[in-house]
Amino acid sequence: MIIHHPLLGPRDAQEFTVLGDASLIDRPDGMAEGAPDAFDSYLHLRDNPAGTHRELWYHEAGDRSWLVVTRDTRTHEVMQVELARDVALAAGRGR
Amino acid sequence: MSETGIASLRAGLQSAGISDGTPMRYSAFRLFAEALRGHRGWRPAWRDPEPQAEYDTLVIGGGGHGLATAHYLASRYGAQRVAVLEKGWIGGGNVGRNTTIVRSNYLLDGNEPFYEYSLKLWEGLEQDLNYNAMFSQRGILNLYHSDSQRDAYIRRGNAMKLHGADAALVGAEGVRAMYPWLNFDNARFPIQGGLLQRRAGTARHDAVAWGYARAADRRGVDILQNCEVTGLQIEGGRITGVDTARGPIRARKVGVAVAGSSSRVMAMAGLRLPVESHVLQAFVTEGLKPLIDGVVTFGAGHFYVSQSDKGGLVFGGDIDGYNSYAQRGNLPVVEDVIEGGMAIMPAIGRARLLRMWGGVMDMSMDGSPIIDRTPVEGLYFNGGWCYGGFKATPASGMAFAHLLATDEPHPTATAFRLDRFRRGFPIDEKGAGAQPNLH
Incomplete structure (x- = not known):
């Protein structure tokens, strides 16, 4: 697989490690009501779709940025690559 | 004649x-x-019945685990009106894609009694099914390459013995007598010895599916192929049947044994699982003269190898590490596996690769399986086998049949609960945490 890094251009997937579903960006509030349930779901449960999947990749052997890669799990086709930072900021994180 | x-x-x-x-x-x-007489006298080994409108118990998934479940339901628990629903043809999924290794060399209490029970069932399987599964107890040798790894294997061997399994520690000279062609003096990973389980071995994977299918069929189980489940009928929190490609079928109990596609099937019941689907690759070389009479695993990288009865070296290594339903992997992991092979058995470099393929694994959050009830009454789940499902086939079938028949977990499978992550009781052999691609 080739990952089209937003800053570095096309990079071999071998330079990356995969963390998993991009929903891991949305860490629950540990102080909120129902936090134990929210953390169980956040840590342990996955949608695991056959098809389009957004996931976190880490450019370990490169610039060490976190990316959100949108990929088809049936064909391994990479459809979109974004900086995880941009995704998190757009979702209102890091204010 | x-x-x-x-x-x-x-x-x-x-x-x-x-x-x-x-x-x-x-x-x-x-x-x-x-x-x-031109081979015109052979008859199908099992029936190809039309689906009935209603069954007592449906098992979704005509792989090793589903067929074993049906066999034990009918033969041990007296279940009648049982059907196995298979999307394609039976034995066409992971039971036909694995590297055929059977072993019970686990460490943790939640796992080892179950896998040792499975190995004991393997030892009587061919008599039980009246079918030659070519089960061959040729032994598995896990190599160690450091003092600390030796100590860990001693601990593992003792844990195995405590649960009635066999284990023996073999020093470097003993390993050299077994496999003189291994790379003993590798500067980085010298072979110091290995943990040997002599009762482990291999089995003919397709024959396992076929043997279970024939035995279940003879006891009246309907094996419905080309019968993909397209929906689960749930009324008031209770399952009442399934929709299939061959029409709706009512049932009181439905067991799901579709490892690889577990998330897709259970999503039809609105459930999210502690599972990611990953691709694991396997390889076989051209046929060679007898070289390896057992199974050997590399202790410092991810590589394991055995030799099939046809002579091909069957080997594999790590999962690719990203979510996949593609049943094929990528070249970086091919390189990684071959490097592992070259590190311990340089002779493999002279063999030509005949085939390579991928299978889709249910990778769970702790690397251990799940056999349990679900929040939907009458719906039962069997999955999360990671890359270790084949060896578990008999015990998985027995434990799932026990659960379906009695609503209680089998005594050897009490730890494989769906809610164990939430309760803080994972069965994490590697201690890698809730990170499926590290197990």
């Missing part, structure tokens, strides 16, 4: 105690007789 000749021969075999009285379908004599 004439029919009467075959019949008299069969009678002779029975009186000599060689056959149990059921007609001996497959034999060298039968093969010879069929060769003389």
